[in-house]
Amino acid sequence: MDPSTPSPPSSPGPSSDSRKVSRWPDRIFFVVVTIVGLGILAMAFAIVGILANSSRESFRVFGWGFLYGTIWDPNKQIFGVIPFVVGTLLTSGIALLIALPLALGSAIFITTQAPRYLRGPVGTAIELLAAVPSVIYGFWGLFVIVPYMRTTVDPFLRTWFGFTGLFTGPAYGFGVLTASVVLAVMIVPTICAVSRDSLLAVPVAQQEAAVSLGATNWETTRTAMLPYARSGIVGGTILGLGRALGETMAVTMVIGNVDRIPTSLFSPGQTIASLIANELLSSTGPLQTSAILECGLVLLGISLGVNVAARLLVWRITKSAGAIVT
Amino acid sequence: MSSSGTGTSAPPSPPPTEPTPGSSPPPAPEGIQRQKRRGSWVIPVVAVIVIIVVIVAVGFAAGWFKSSTSSSSKYSCTAVTSGATLPSPGTIKGEGSSLVEPLIDQWETSYWTGSVVTAYNPAGSSSGISAITLKVVDFGASDAPLTNTQLAAAPGLLEVPEAAGGVVPIYNLAGITHLHFNGSVLAQIFDGQITNWNNTALQSLNPGVTLPSASIAPVYRTGGSGTTFIFTSFLTLKNSYWASHYGRNLSWPSGLPGTSASGNGGEASTVSTTPDAIGYVDIEYALTSSASLGIGAVQNPTGNFIVANVTNTESALVDLHPTLPSGSESWYNVSFLDAPGAGDYPITSLTYLLVYQDLSSAYSSYTLNSAENLVDFIQWAITTGQSWSPKLSYAPLPGFVLTVDNATLSSMMFDGSPVPICVVNGGGAPT
Numbered sequence: 001m002d003p004s005t006p007s008p009p010s011s012p013g014p015s016s017d018s019r020k021v022s023r024w025p026d027r028i029f030f031v032v033v034t035i036v037g038l039g040i041l042a043m044a045f046a047i048v049g050i051l052a053n054s055s056r057e058s059f060r061v062f063g064w065g066f067l068y069g070t071i072w073d074p075n076k077q078i079f080g081v082i083p084f085v086v087g088t089l090l091t092s093g094i095a096l097l098i099a100l101p102l103a104l105g106s107a108i109f110i111t112t113q114a115p116r117y118l119r120g121p122v123g124t125a126i127e128l129l130a131a132v133p134s135v136i137y138g139f140w141g142l143f144v145i146v147p148y149m150r151t152t153v154d155p156f157l158r159t160w161f162g163f164t165g166l167f168t169g170p171a172y173g174f175g176v177l178t179a180s181v182v183l184a185v186m187i188v189p190t191i192c193a194v195s196r197d198s199l200l201a202v203p204v205a206q207q208e209a210a211v212s213l214g215a216t217n218w219e220t221t222r223t224a225m226l227p228y229a230r231s232g233i234v235g236g237t238i239l240g241l242g243r244a245l246g247e248t249m250a251v252t253m254v255i256g257n258v259d260r261i262p263t264s265l266f267s268p269g270q271t272i273a274s275l276i277a278n279e280l281l282s283s284t285g286p287l288q289t290s291a292i293l294e295c296g297l298v299l300l301g302i303s304l305g306v307n308v309a310a311r312l313l314v315w316r317i318t319k320s321a322g323a324i325v326t
Numbered sequence: 327m328s329s330s331g332t333g334t335s336a337p338p339s340p341p342p343t344e345p346t347p348g349s350s351p352p353p354a355p356e357g358i359q360r361q362k363r364r365g366s367w368v369i370p371v372v373a374v375i376v377i378i379v380v381i382v383a384v385g386f387a388a389g390w391f392k393s394s395t396s397s398s399s400k401y402s403c404t405a406v407t408s409g410a411t412l413p414s415p416g417t418i419k420g421e422g423s424s425l426v427e428p429l430i431d432q433w434e435t436s437y438w439t440g441s442v443v444t445a446y447n448p449a450g451s452s453s454g455i456s457a458i459t460l461k462v463v464d465f466g467a468s469d470a471p472l473t474n475t476q477l478a479a480a481p482g483l484l485e486v487p488e489a490a491g492g493v494v495p496i497y498n499l500a501g502i503t504h505l506h507f508n509g510s511v512l513a514q515i516f517d518g519q520i521t522n523w524n525n526t527a528l529q530s531l532n533p534g535v536t537l538p539s540a541s542i543a544p545v546y547r548t549g550g551s552g553t554t555f556i557f558t559s560f561l562t563l564k565n566s567y568w569a570s571h572y573g574r575n576l577s578w579p580s581g582l583p584g585t586s587a588s589g590n591g592g593e594a595s596t597v598s599t600t601p602d603a604i605g606y607v608d609i610e611y612a613l614t615s616s617a618s619l620g621i622g623a624v625q626n627p628t629g630n631f632i633v634a635n636v637t638n639t640e641s642a643l644v645d646l647h648p649t650l651p652s653g654s655e656s657w658y659n660v661s662f663l664d665a666p667g668a669g670d671y672p673i674t675s676l677t678y679l680l681v682y683q684d685l686s687s688a689y690s691s692y693t694l695n696s697a698e699n700l701v702d703f704i705q706w707a708i709t710t711g712q713s714w715s716p717k718l719s720y721a722p723l724p725g726f727v728l729t730v731d732n733a734t735l736s737s738m739m740f741d742g743s744p745v746p747i748c749v750v751n752g753g754g755a756p757t
Binding site: 025028029032033036071072073074075076146147150170171172173174175256257258259260268278279281282283284285 | 367369370373374377449450452453456457475541542543545548549550551572573575576577579580581584585586587588596599600601602603
């Protein structure tokens with residue numbers, strides 16, 4: 001009873017106490033968050049540092065020649081990264097070419113053309129696709145895409161586009177083109193989800209303005225929506241490209257894993273990521289291990305380059321888009 | 327205009343703006359403060375919990391909390407005398423050859439006694455050699471004997487042959503189930519000199535067979551593989567061009583045509599799904615794979631074309647009967663290729679388990695129990711375990727190999743004394 005009676009009058013007291021106490025959680029919070037934040041930074045540096053340190057041996061033997069070496073021969077202990085850089089950029093590039101129209105088309109469909117009751121379910125389904133583990137895509141690629149490429153796509157391309165010289169060599173089903181198709185399917189949801197969000201962010205007024213000027217659906221989309229959503233679409237595309245560059249499991253399962261520069265779209269190849277997955281554990285010695293880790297460093301560099309390029313691109317687009325909007 | 331109007335003219339415009347600032351400020355700060363206070367507690371607490379969980383997880387992974395198991399009485403092999411020793415708990419980890427995986431898998435299930443578990447990862451012979459060199463497994467398995475460089479990198483490593491197998495060429499040609507090959511033709515197919523199935527050299531080995539005019543699609547193994555080593559050793563022996571240009575290697579020579587597949591299983595499935603493909607696998611994989619796979623007969627030194635099986639790989643071992651090194655010496659030049667018998671299969675090879683001779687100095691975490699378990703498992707594998715081999719198309723080890731193996735096993739040490747060989751844990755032979 002006694003303690004309860006003094007408490008009502010001394011209400012400012014507890015409040016000042018709680019203010020004093022409330023500093024401590026903030027300080028702890030600050031310290032914890034700082035540690036976590038700096039820890040992640042340290043981890044990033046440690047990863048680069050360890051990769052660089054482990055690839056010293058390879059750098060000592062091959063020097064800068066490693067970066068333009070076209071031969072990867074564990075038996076002769078000659079290692080160059082070019083076959084895998086070509087494989088990585090080729091598969092990701094083709095995947096992007098296939099995925100971008102699909103993703104953009106479905107994003108536009110969901111935001112503008114689909115009946116309202118379809119938009120939610122289809123959007124959710126696409127987001128779910130983005131969450132499917134890559135090994136599932138690899139599995140699906142191995143059992144569905146590989147045979148289909150071999151029996152149907154391969155003869156078709158050979159017959160009609162054989163003159164380009166891009167479609168030669170034995171029909172394994174495994175290869176650069178198959179890996180590109182699987183990658184394309186994997187990155188469609190990523191690009192689509194981001195594009196859809198940025199298309200949804202286009203102000204209704206802007207669409208109405210276009211419609212009121214007599215624009216058709218296509219014209220509204222092209223003139224009022226796509227320019228406004230450009231930065232988001234580019235961002236999503238780069239996100240998808242990033243995923244394609246680093247994708248390991250699905251690519252390893254369908255690319256054929258051959259340490260050569262691909263000579264045609266049907267020929268098997270190897271990306272940097274699949275090389276690491278395939279050969280790091282079964283390397284023939286310290287030099288190969290070191291060379292594989294140097295490849296990892298190159299992949300890190302490529303990813304970093306793509307990200308920086310993307311930032312610059314988005315920055316330029318938002319600048320020009322901003323100018324258009326105002 | 328509009329902004330300056332609202333700022334200066336008080337009476338008309340206030341109604342919409344004034345009520346909100348006037349009424350809302352009192353409750354708003356409290357709400358914000360309360361939210362802030364709650365947030366500032368929750369986030370650090372969650373962060374701390376996450377950090378603790380991560381640390382504990384890392385600790386478990388690193389074995390900080392591992393209780394030290396008490397070892398049984400030293401150097402007693404009561405099982406042999408009383409037959410009633412309890413199996414010591416433990417897990418035996420192995421990694422390596424996919425060629426011998428079916429047999430080791432069988433051994434795992436047959437040997438398993440409820441407390442000693444063997445876990446085998448068929449990541450390939452090169453992986454097996456790396457893993458045992460790094461001492462992350464209890465035994466490695468390789469179809470290729472170690473080079474002097476590899477032996478130097480893992481001092482004290484013993485090579486214990488545990489089975490013998492045959493490597494067979496497999497192919498996928500619609501309607502053709504029986505083809506003859508010889509070493510020279512195989513070498514020319516795999517190095518790209520023979521590119522079409524109706525090549526005259528191939529046709530002359532197969533009179534009466536209508537070979538299609540189709541490009542050959544070679545399939546080889548990804549990364550370092552003991553099966554590749556056995557196969558390239560054979561090509562090196564039979565074809566001088568191959569010998570001088572490519573030689574015998576764990577990794578497939580670079581620059582040759584074809585695609586690659588991972589593991590014996592991957593190789594068999596790739597060949598069986600790729601029309602006009604050719605590859606090479608252990609007998610067991612060829613037999614258990616799909617029906618579309620043809621198994622090639624290979625010409626032996628007497629001129630006969632042999633389809634590999636247990637009998638003709640076993641007779642190849644017995645007929646060659648080379649002088650064997652001891653377990654601690656190099657086995658690199660031990661070869662069972664091209665045995666002289668009329669019915670012997672020419673691409674036959676031993677496959678090896680790799681273990682350390684001095685277990686207490688190789689593994690700091692080892693107890694006498696662990697050492698006994700490992701030696702016990704291998705002893706069981708080369709004795710009772712051999713009776714499983716023919717069922718899985720491996721040749722059982724002949725006596726002259728077993729003699730060397732027994733000497734090798736009895737040379738294994740723990741804490742300066744030999745590890746007793748008990749065979750207490752193993753299950754029985756197949757019925």
